[in-house]
Amino acid sequence: MSGVGPLRQPSDFIGGRWAAIPGDDVVSRDPAAPDHVVWSGSPRMAHVDEAVAAAREAFPAWRSRSMDERASLLRRFAEVCGRHAERLARTITAEMGKTLAESRAEAKLLQDKVSITLDPLTLSRVRDFEVDAGAGKVGRCQFRPLGVMAVVGPFNFPAHLPHGHWVPALLLGNTVVFKPSDRTPATGQLVAEIAEETGFPAGVFNVVQGGAEIASSLVCHPDIDGVLFTGSFPVGRRILEANLDRPGRMIALEMGGSNAAIVWHDADPRRAVLECLRSAYATTGQRCTCTRRVLVHEAMAERFITAFCKVASTAVIGAGTDPEPVFMGPVVSRQARDAVLERQVALAGLGGRVLMEAVALDRPGWFVGPGLVQVPRFDRGSDCETFGPLVQVSVVSDLDDAIAQANATDFGLVAAVFTRSDAVWRSCQDRIRVGCLNRNTGTAGASSRLPFGGLGRSGNLRPAGSFAVDLAAYPLASMEDGGEATVVPPGVRSMDDLPG
16 A cells, blocks of 8 residues: 555664564554564664653753743644644554544544644643732742653554644653554554644654563653653553652553443433444444443334344444445454453353354454344443454443443443433433533533543543643742741740840
8 A cells, every 4th residue: 555654664763763573573554464574673672762862851950941942843843744644644653553543534633633633722831820829928829840651552542642742742842752553553643743843842752662671661761751651551551560660750551441421211312323323333332432332212112222233233344444434343353352252252152142242244344244233231340341343232221320330330431321311411411420521412522621530440640631731731820029027926936026
């Protein structure tokens, strides 16, 4: 496929220079054609130290620049991203399998994120301010960059999600070491090439490739000041454990979800079906915001389930670059496909009824059709996140039970409620424990103009989106006394009263 992948040989980008990493320890393949190698290289552990050192060396000069200067470079970065948007989109599709339409939308988000970060409303969260501190004192709050930030990216949005971390980090004066997912290294290197073309000072933005060992070395490195991570709960848990003795290090985790949608009896049935289906199977179910569980009122259940299965059966499945409109591409790997099929069998063993079977397609690549399993009810003990196109549905009769089942999960990222009733919506707002709650629109998708993050195993209360600027700076509080007189504390004699 023409126009795919980085322009250079497989390399890390450290201190403004390229360090080749030939080999095949890390290989990315096209999930729609697994015989096709997109990128191949052998990461170097020593490059982690070199990248962190380069970022540390660049930090003082970068933080001393004005925010306007840093913003100007980020605007240029957005422009360069726009020039390379098609290559970036095709590289994302080649490495992780999403449709080209989705990849093009992701590439565009890189430009949008810069504009949103520079919006005065976003920056109002980190604007210096002063107050009257009493007794003639002036209180001031100034925001300072943290230092060297490690950004560890996921495979499903390999450009957009890490970009959502490093843009605010760079704007606030931090330097960055980015470790792409080992499933999407070509996308990570292409981003580094875009950064080089932008003209960031050497060491401000660095990229090191690798798998778990490289990631562990980076997030545990003694000379970083923060870890901005998007990925699974088990990996996020290990990051927290590795940093227990560093309470001053910023650890921001976004770790997925087992997201519920409540379809109430008064919902618009067409909207509910289409939005639940879109949110369940977008990116072939490989979004942390995908709908995994549907709670449908008994008065709506038969109509909703029948329509859902009928519409889902029409979904076009194919390679992301197929000429006809494609709704679902492959999942990222054989292991991901097998996990979907194994989870379906497990649900059936727990009493679930397979209404629409997810099956592996008889063609090259890791293609699997959409699945729907009806279960008696949702409970915390059997809940887990399945990163693929498999959805569960349960029928409910009252709102209290629907909310209780929606909360029957260790995750807490996003939920959706389909209803015309303001009272139902308010009750769900008050009682469903998630970081994002939508009304009459699906769980998948989020606005970068809002905070994005969750509770429980979905995150550690460090939301990204428009709140990502909070992760990039700390407040420095100061009190200044401009008065001439010094107050003598009670019980202490003044210096003037002391014998000479």
